[in-house]
Amino acid sequence: MRSPRQLNGSVDVLDAVVVGAGWAGLGVSYWLARKGLTHRVLERGRIGETWRTQRWDAFHMNTPNVQTIMPGDRYDGPDPQGVLTRDQFVALLEDFAGRNALPIEMDTVVSELMHENGVYRLTTSRGMLKARNVVVASGNLNCAVRPSASDALPADIYQVDASSYRSAADLPAGAVLVVGSGQSGAQIAEELAEAGRAVFLATSRVGRLPRRYRGRDVMLWLEESGFLDVRREEVIRLAGRIPPRGVLGSEHTISLQSLAAQGIVLLGRLTSVADNGSLSFADEVGPNVRFGDEASSNAKRHIDDYIDRAGIDAPAAEPDPAETVVWRKPDTAILSLDLARSGVTSVVWCTGFKGDFGYVGLPGALNAAGQPVHTDGVGALPGLYFAGLDFASTRKSGIILAIAEEAPRLVEHIVRDSRSSMT
Template sequence: MRSPQQMTDGGDVLDAVVIGAGWAGLGVSYWLARRGLHHSVLERGRIGETWRTQRWDSFRMNTPNVQTVMPGDYYDGPDPDGALTRDQFVTLLEDFAGRNALPIEPDTAVSELTHENGAYRLTTSRGTLWARNVIVASGSLNCPVRPVWAAALPPALRQIDASGFRSAADLPGGAVLVVGSGQSGAQIAEELADAGRAVFLATSRVGRLPRRYRGRDIMVWLLESGFLDVRREEVIRLAGHIPPRGVLGSVRTISLQALSAQGIVLLGHFTGVENGDRLSFADDLEANVRFANEASENVKRHVDDYISRTGIDAPVAEPDPAETVTMRQPNPTIGSLDLSRSDITSVVWCTGFKGDFNWIRLPGALDSAGQPAHEDGVAALPGLYFTGLDFASTRKSGIILAIAEEAPRLVEHIVGHS
């Protein structure tokens, strides 16, 4: 395997370059190798860098072990319903790359992608590479997004994003405001409460999934029943947009009512800052709780219908403590908070992510929002592909379950158009 320094202007033109050595990039590399294509995988840091540096210390996967597998692998361990920790998942990726002798180039950041003389030119921190095909696997959920009024908060207030949170011990003493009750927000709020911190949670309109239902992990049901195969277009038709993924606890169900029972103070969604030190919240807490409850019931009905339709012998549903617990609601409803009186010293922003693709200098490669323009991962520009994008094709897209189908499909497209 040649290094990037050797593949300079006038040197070899690779069949393909993969950008990113997470589960998506490694999955594509596996299939490129199987098809005998000369390629390299460029990684800005180490294998699984985003998983190493943008996940909190106690983070666990939301897919059960039986589904947390790479292409060509299967789970045969003793805990199929368990959930890998952050570090265990990184080890899984490293082991996969090593066993398959994938051509990883660590510490090789790409600063520019252009197209010249019939090939793609990649400017990297270790030289210039040329390739006939480029597969971007750097992820679409790695740049945190904060609301505009974050800048109006007092300088003394500690502000971090979900990707910067590691543990409760890293935050200054005092209460913590978590903004956003999606996947990260709910899990981080729960961890902070478990650590004995006073927590305020600004909720949002996000669905919920039960961790287990009728004898199985919910993800097993959703995969088997075809729920995860629903096309992106149908998701948009049903919801009017791509909704955030429903909250799914890694080891148990997480509900807003269960969080309130732990002592977390629930608020409506965060609407702004008044006079620099007073935070305002909408009067929509009950609506947000109701939306999450209804989403869980809809998923259960889907599973029930599938069980009935296929004649599966499944046990009856049992009450989930996280869904039956009585909610503790502020009375009266809190419409605003004074930072000093509430002793809030930290804010954890769990308000979404986007991808960073500003290094792609190819007309037509990105849409007006600076995100990939593609159809099922295939860009309009010949030889350019995207993988690992959230909701790229189906509900499954963006989670590790997708790569077993996505990687071979993209590689076959490359082979067919070479």
């Protein structure tokens, strides 16, 4: 490939620039290279920077090893239904980039993306690049979102987002309030309880999946049965919105009732913070427990139907301790919590993420919320693409399973449009 910086005294125009060297960006780069397209991958830090710096120490992948693979690779190790740790996954990304000699420029921050004279211009911490196409693969789940109630908490309460939490040992001594019972909140709350901390968990309406079902990891069933291929539009039609991912423990099932059985105090949704530091919660723990149960039952029913249709000889379902444990509803719902009297010294906010696309200075590229305008990853502007977005096309979008289909599709779009512009 030619150098992207200078050509005959002027800035060379690349076929494409990819912003972000996580699994999505590396997957797109792999296919760009296979098509012989000149490109660079710009990474603000190191390969897999978000995975290195925004995951806690004990984090594990939620896809089994056999599914945690990059384009062109296949798993042939001894533990196909095991799961990688955070550091093992980063090593996988580094190995993939090295084996395929992908053109990555690390420690390169993109500060501005503009368009002029039919070419995209990227201003970076290392200079300027020009490209006919830009694939933004910096993710839309890397900027933590806190509710405004966080500003009203007493100044002596230590607050940390799920993306900055590392371990129980890093928190001040005392009880911990975890706000949000989705994927991160449930796993972090369990880890804190296992570390001996008193834990309060503000729950929400989030579904749940069993870790294993009928002899296999549930993700294998969901992929094989087509559950993950349901289109974004259908998900919205069924749920009325894009719902949070169902809670899936990395190595075992996690339910709200299993967390309660470990001594975690379940609360409803956080609704307000009083001036005296007292927090109010909605009376909805029971409905939230039932919603998780129903989501798990629906997923298992889908798998059962698939097994029957396909004539698969699968073992019968076995009782799952996390789902058979009985939730004992307290006599009186806890609707308020005085942090000082409860001994709470820390709050871990697990209340969602959004993408940071502030560098995209292109009219029409982002919506009013600053998030990408796209259809199946193809942006609203010619030559602009987005890879790795959550629920971009299907339920599969946003997890590593999607890149095997997403990357070649986006790159083929680039190739096709490039050919059209030359005719």
